[in-house]
Amino acid sequence: MLPKKLQNKLETRKEENALRRLGSSNLLVDFSSNDYLGYSQSKDIFKQTHSLMHEENIEANGATGSRLLSGNHPLYKLLESNLCKIHLSEASLVFNSGYTANLGLISSVSQRGDIVLYDELCHASIRDAIGMSHAKSYKFQHNNLKDLQSLLEKYSLESDRTIYVITESVFSMDGDTPDLSGLIKLTKSYGAHCIIDEAHALGVFKFGLVQSLGLQEKVFARIVTFGKAMGCHGAAILGSKDLKTYLVNFSRPFIYTTGLPPHAIASIISAYNYLQLNSNDKALAKVISYFKDQIEANKLSQLFIESSSAIQCAVISGNDRVKRISQKLQEVGFDVKPILSPTVSKGKERLRFCLHTYNSKEEISEVLRLLATFV
Template sequence: MKAFPDKLKHKLEQRQQANALRQLGIQNGLVDFSSNDYLGFANSETLFNQTHAFLVTEGLMINGATGSRLLSGNHSLYPIVEDLLCDFHKSSSALVFNSGYDANLGFFSAIPQRGDVILYDEYSHASIRDGIGMSLAKSYKFKHNNLQHLKELIERFQDDNQDIYIVTESVFSMDGDTPDLKTLVKICNTHQAYLIIDEAHALGVFGTHGCGLVQELELEDAIFARIMTFGKGLGCHGAAILGSHNLTQYLVNFARSFIYTTGLSPHALVTIKVGYETLNTTNALATLKSNIEHFQSELKRLDLEPQFIASNSAIQSCVISGNKRVKSIALQLNNKGFDVKAILSPTVPKKQERLRFCLHAYNSKTEITNVLEGLRTFVSNE
């Protein structure tokens, strides 16, 4: 038997030649401009202690769920957390999944049926695209945030005998930009299409107490399904799909990524609970907003604004064409003490490679100024 298939080895060699070979890194102690921990909850000792105290007080000295939620894993914390989610997000029903990836995989593989049509933004996250790939429905992408192109596709595929599902993100993970959600809702209402919004990078960043962009715009009643992911602004793990009671019942019966996996541990669910309770009291959201405004002000001062994609979110992306060049500038910033990641093709399209700056409530104004001044120097020297 060969040690490793030649076809697979060749694909790895191609990645290496394109300066695109992915490798696992380690935590480096640099100033964090790369993680999704926007509010600092992931490293909060207070949240950790509150989670532990609740488990001890309730006598929940359990390490795992013991099985899928349809067997032995639907322990008492699930309804507590799902009721909390319904109240916080003004939703009729909520269903917790093990991750945002699992939620999107489960939703798009189960809900759209054969003969239906899925229209998705071309920059939709890999989890959405993978779920769509498992669906029996036909799918077509529309140009990024281009609602005119979306309308043309709706009119092309609209038929009385099929349902149309439209999916986008409220904040895009690689660009940090947002669609015109109000106009999108009007389009869906006009054409009786079902709208799905992934709020992964909006939770903890937009809206009252970080409730997300959909609620900030008061559109929650117009959305067929919202996917809320807890691994970013909430600093923990897991996700939930928000929608109607019928949607939840259908997912429990047909979403394979929900049915055939072990449930979350009690510790994971209490961490979600404590994270949401902290959103109601923390000042971190205001600090994060102030840091985003300072970052944007410094871009103008340093004449870097033209190289950045317009964004009001915690994600700020500087387009630097070419894997080799963007990796070189990222390394120079790393050597100056800043953890900034290069996003390479094929993760993003060729010539759209970028440095992705993730801003946090715990970044100081001085750190933001220093990293951007370093960026200006290194870009000019390349």
């Protein structure tokens, strides 16, 4: 039996129709995975990874230890130097996942007395990281530079404190993007440090949105993750050499865990080779543009959050209602997942459509035609 308090929490979840369950994979049309470019299923990437393992004589199954002890396989060096070249970064440090990269960066750099300003819709990994740090934190309204400015104004008065501003270049539950140029400029003008999570931008917008705007040198750190468009697993923090040295010394989620297995590193190297040589992002842009046209054609614009990314969300209030519509779409073959409260705030529950290079026009027009009849 679970302790009473835990049992009560589960009961509340059930009453709110928000109990999470592990599902199994299915054969429905994929409007739900983060495999935006189809890389997780790419035979070419799989074969390249295999060849690289063969060339490097790798027959190991696991890393055997933390990267600081026995787990720093030579392939890490190759991957991190590739990442620096591709992402135009002075240094890069690979972490086991995006979740641990955010924990490892934010919890270790922000010190007691420092201030962390973050967008109110930032991912759970960012909020958990802030919770682990000793700095004071304040959220600003979603993508609202005026609100951010008033916080910067208020907290920049004391000169001995460092201010970090954290946001995402594509929001995971909304798919939208802040005015990155404006935000980075504003942050710099107050001498604050900008951290941008590019989890849902890498691959979708080639090497990420910061880089596409040429702003990589103006930010303190970028987080890129490999489990989404790259179709693999892991993440990296891109920043200065000094930041890398600091993280290797003080980032507990980096230090106290077993490194990624060598084949995971090899697959990231192969996925990047593939991304550099191919223009799958252009094919994805066409899919996104077609989806947006179909939103208009089906008169659904008022439901959808404005987004030019591969994440397109239709707000359908209420856990019961959004679950029911998702269920109906699943029954006719479309895997569109409901995002429930408390993952998003009450009243802002939504259907989240993740778009992929392999989604056909017919699938898109049919799923939106059906949605228009269900809402």
